[in-house]
Amino acid sequence: MNDKLIDKPVSRRTFLKGTSTSLVIGMYLPMLASKSATAAQPVSSATANAFIKIHANNTVTVLSKHIEFGQGTFTGLATLAAEELDADWSQIRAEHAPADVKLYVNSLFGIQGTGGSTAIASSYLTMRKAGAHAKQWLKQAAAKLWQVPVERLEVNRGIIFDKTTGKKATFGDLVSTAAGMDSPTAEVMLKTPEQFKLIGRDLPKLDTADKSSGNAQYTMDVHLDDMVVATVAHSPKFGGTVASFDATNTLKVKGVIDVKQIATGVAVYATSTFAAIKGRRELKIQWDNSKAERRSSKVLFNDFHQSLASSGKVAGERGQIKDVLSQSENTIELSYEFPYLAHAPMEPLDVVVQHKNGAVTTWFGSQIPTIDQATIAQVFGVKPEKVQINTLLAGGSFGRRTTPDSGLALEAALVTKAFEKPVPVKLVWTREDDIQGGRYRPMAVHKVKATYEDNNILGWQQEVATQSIVANSPFAGMIQNGIDPTSVEGAHNQPYAVPHFQVNLTDMHTGVPVLWWRSVGHTHTGYVVETLIDTLLEKTNADPVDGRVALLAEYPREAQVLVSVKKMAEQAGKPAVGRMRGVAMVKSFGSYVAQIAEVSKGSDGMPKVHRVWCAVDCGVAVNPNVIRAQIEGGIGYGLDAILHGEITLADGGDVNQSNFHNYPVLRINEMPEIEVEIIKSAHAPTGVGEVGVPPIGPAVANAWRRLTGQQITRLPFAKSINT
Known part of the structure; x- marks a missing residue:
């Protein structure tokens, strides 16, 4: 070989x-x-x-x-x-x-x-x-x-x-x-x-x-001799910069050592995390917002919708979609809205950096060591091999630590360099820093139009407006012919045999920093594809599983997980009175996942998800226990996002959410009973960490539509149901 x-x-x-x-x-x-x-x-x-x-x-x-x-x-x-x-x-x-x-x-x-x-x-x-x-x-x-x-x-x-x-x-x-x-x-x-x-x-x-x-060591557990702790005050608006600041009161706080302005804000150095945070509260900063993003979420969504008045760049097509749309009498037209989402890992961001004798040593959960190493080296003016990265365990990421510009490592290096002493400096972000600090799952708007006749789905046109994750980054080479594949993955190449098909992308530009979020583009494309195909199957009097399988003749692995998950749910018996089941299938990161969710209407009017059956084909199952855990966790993470998840910008561009009290995570009483079946396979192993996320949203949405007649096209559910 x-x-x-x-x-x-x-x-x-x-x-x-x-x-x-x-x-x-x-x-x-x-x-x-x-x-x-x-x-x-x-x-x-x-x-x-x-x-x-x-x-x-x-x-x-x-x-x-x-x-x-x-x-x-x-x-x-x-x-x-x-x-x-x-x-x-x-x-x-x-x-x-x-x-x-x-x-x-x-x-x-x-x-x-x-x-x-x-x-x-x-x-x-x-x-x-x-x-x-x-x-x-x-x-x-x-x-x-x-x-x-x-x-x-x-x-x-x-x-x-x-x-x-x-x-x-x-x-x-x-x-x-x-x-x-x-x-x-x-x-x-x-x-x-x-x-x-x-x-x-x-x-x-x-x-x-x-x-x-408690023996596992995370960055927060690193305590070195003479170590200083730093926090950074960032602009409340994305793109805002420091015009001036007054640190008089900050320097009076017990434990505060120094205050320095850096490229990303104002750093406060102290003998402890508490002192650094307390000192930061006392800063008086005048921000220059002349280049800041000041649009609210409402305005941004309106701008995204307006952009779809004309077609974007073609990301995928077959057949004669324009002719079919103009001639068909039976059509479905839907518009979908997906908000910004924060990653919200349990461990907020932190890094320890020491620059001494021409070499740099770091301790943190580095997700992309190559870029982090190069970035830190550039800040200190040393060769990359002079930067030692001690990678530690991290308390979750979901994409948060994969910043293409190495933002966290960059700020830690800037903070350490500005301190001008050869002692270790620990940069600590609070959860508020992280929730309000950007790097979100991009906002997205989809407009879809589909046609059907004589119990057959004939045409499908989908317009997508969203922000590129990789533009102006080291990964910009992924963009081909103006198409960021992460913006349309799962949509432009969806597997269902619709003869006339087109997906177009309009690349939007905002000042809000975006980033890969667990399962990336599939978080919104999977939702649109699977809720629309389910609606079309209902209109054409087809079974939601059998109808999908019939459209997947050339995709046996997709069909297999659907057949398997249907069997799993049937073996559990019929749903109780007042409950309905919905199905979804999404292929992502090389793996095939189908889920059926059993849903009722809770006392608060929101969906109550009782059970989820999941069939996954990820090739050779190296450790089935880990696979099941990742699928279960992905279902919980995805369910939280579709029910509650939303980052919104107020008028002027400030972020409304700040911590778990107003950016809630799924509670234990909301977690459904989950059964996972791993399809035995001789294929090469494929992804598992993200693939449980995309199907749960549309599976719940499809169950909810069949239960209540309400088609949820604006996420999260809480916004659509309570407004």
Whole structure:
């Protein structure tokens, strides 16, 4: 197999077939073998390659090139390596890899970074190969130590043994010998699926124990000698800048050390977080809002609607849509509104930076180390390799830490540089800073018109107005022919067999900073496609599941999850009186997810979601327990967004929401009972972290329409129902 094919996107990757022979992999793997002139002396650990360290205490550390912020990356990547290493799961540990794009590139991005549900998809063969190489390395060490042919040795659950003599050794027993040997670079044999012992099992997550005991370290837990804590006062309007400020009262606050103006606002330095926040409250700042975004959400929505008076750029089309629309008598026309959404992770943003002796050291949950490293280096005028990023666990992200301009790391570097002392500085954002600080899921407006005759869907025209996430960023190259694919994904390529079809995009420009939000464009395109197709099927007297399946003749995996989820719901019996079920299917990040939601009308007039059945096809299920957890979490996250989620701008451009009291998250009493079925698959593994989000909104909306007759086209539900 060609070296360069190892981590290509799933659609271009050849997956290991279930055959009677093992797969031979011969490709480049970064090796970091630690040679030692005193190899005969005991050593505490040895490095097999860039991803695996073997320790004398018989533990194995797997280095994760993807950040762990609750999505199970540590566990998933370690499972892949441990499978081929033939380690016992009890000896496996995981930690973050350092920032080094040459060793730890995400080949789907071209940089080191986490996002787009790519951790397992981009590393499936790489991590398995790392484990296989490490196993061969240990076998060679045992062969050297025992003076026997390596072919006589086998490995099982962390024990290497000689099939002829019965001699045994643990991995730890071989560390001193292996430390003086080169890692093997020859071809290695990977297991067939029938030989898997760990892949496909419900293994316990590696980070659960430390998180449960409080031993897990987050950025807020970092306390260094002489460390200073800083907060930054930002303009309440996006695009506002500092005209002048008075820090007289701030400097009187106990614990406040200094105040500095930086490019993003005014930084307050103190001996504690509390003192920094208290000092910031005392600042008197005059803001220059001459270039600020001052439109309200109402005005912005109106501008978005007005932009759709003329068609945008064609993102996808087939057939003769204009002719069909002009000739058809049966049409449906709908307009949809989607508000800005905040990510609202449990852990607000924070970074620790120290600039000393021409080098920079950082501690934080870095989601894109390559860009963060380059940005910090530029601020301090050093080479990127002089910036050490210690990636820590993060308490969620949902896209928040993937700023293309490295906004958080940039501000932390600016704050530290302005302080002009070689001490560590911890930048802390409060939740109010984060909720009101922008980087939202973009606002979007859709206008759709569909036609049907004789129980057949004939035409579909969809106009989308939204703001590009990647424009004017390092990822701007994603835009082709004026189309940001994240703005129309799931719409311009929706799978239903509608003969006459067109999707157009109008790119809107606002001063509100936007960002990838969990499942990105699918959050609004999936809602529109699945509620409209459901309405059309109802108009054409088709069953909501069977009708979809009939339109998916060329898409068997989409059809399969629909058939499976229907069976799941039917096995639960008919819904109780006063309840209705709705279905939706969305393919995103290479995975296929169908959901059925059972809904009633609550005492407050809002939907009460009682149960959700979900079928997911994400290729090989590396750890089913993690997959189920991510789907369940995605359903809760998506349900919160469609019921309550909304960031609004007041007249003048100030953000109305600030914390969980007015940007509510789903409460435990609102969480439905969820059943997840993972479709057995031999396809390459695909995304899981985001794919549970898109279908839940339209599934609930479709159930609600069938229950009440009300078509919800303006989100959140709370706004449509209560106004």
